Amino acid sequence: MLLIQFNSFYQAFTIMVAIVFSIAGVLLGLMLTGRPFGVVMGGIGVIALAGIVVNNNIVLIDTYNDLKKTGMSPLEAALRTGAQRLRPVILTSGTTALGLAPMVIGVSVDFFRREIVYGAPSNQMWIELSSAIAGGLMFATILTLIVTPAMLMLGEKKEARSSGAALGQVA
Template identity: 35%
Template sequence: ENRDYAITVQSDIVEGLQGATVTNELLPKLKEVEAKWPLGYSIQVAGAVEESSKGQGSIAAGVPIMLFITFTLLMLQLHSFSRAMLVFLTGPLGIAGVAGALILLGRPFGFVALLGVIALMGMIQRNSVILIDQIEQDRAQGIPAWDAIVESAVRRVRAVALRAAAGVLATIPLSRSVFWGPMAVAIMGGLIVATLLTLLALPAMYAAWFRVRRE
């Protein structure tokens, strides 16, 4: 870079560790060494860690556009700002499951895990659309709003649970991978927690939003 002379030091890491983890442990010690060097000499991190940082930056730049497109599609599907907003707000419900699964299994939250969180939000919102759509269908048939909320949640338990189970089972083979493991673990933990919260929290949010009271 800038036509400066450079010495590249690289190595493999033991199985089960991530490059970012090793870098974070070594970098403070390397900075101590760098401080003793003459002016003009420096230590720079490159390789997979550098590319991961660039990838996270590109994702962060595209997040506003992604959120706008997602909300627009929900509006087109549900034909209602209020219902689209309810579904949109269920996206972060799996964050607790993601954090718990990563901590429990000792996986780092890096670029790959971030990709899993983005995919997870789409899965959660898809399940929420199923539940909201069932409530609206029941209300259109003349069922009282409170009964429609309760009965829809009960009837859609199987559909939502099976979709979540399919997603969890599909990621199990990747969970042991050093590279893709954090993404798989994030999706698994997030889906399990988000499925339970969706079936409980979303009906409550719907009732509160539209001020539905038990008759």
């Protein structure tokens, strides 16, 4: 689907690489909370995180392509894309991570007894899931705003080199 949307193997590859890199953030988030990586809840966290990462990168790359179509140079388009998408990406990631913070630290509310409970047995399985998503999301935000535009620029330089060589020009 990504290949159909962007008509570029490299841009689809860039999105997939962001997913792989964001798994490092998942592992870092679990390490910071002292939780092991469980296949079930950690895996569900990785899948949920992949959806958010793909969405952020699709929006970023689509903005980049739109700016390039208006006649901007690839460097200027990458810089403007990062500037335009900075606030939406940070707000989306920040609100998600802050919303997951009570689950990450294991806090729940017992409505029947009207008390806040820390470390309740019902929270134990959700801590791993929320740690995976929150940690991976904070790491993926940096990837989306810095590494993805850098990879797009690398793709442009590679494309320019190969088209220059095809035309008989040596760069």
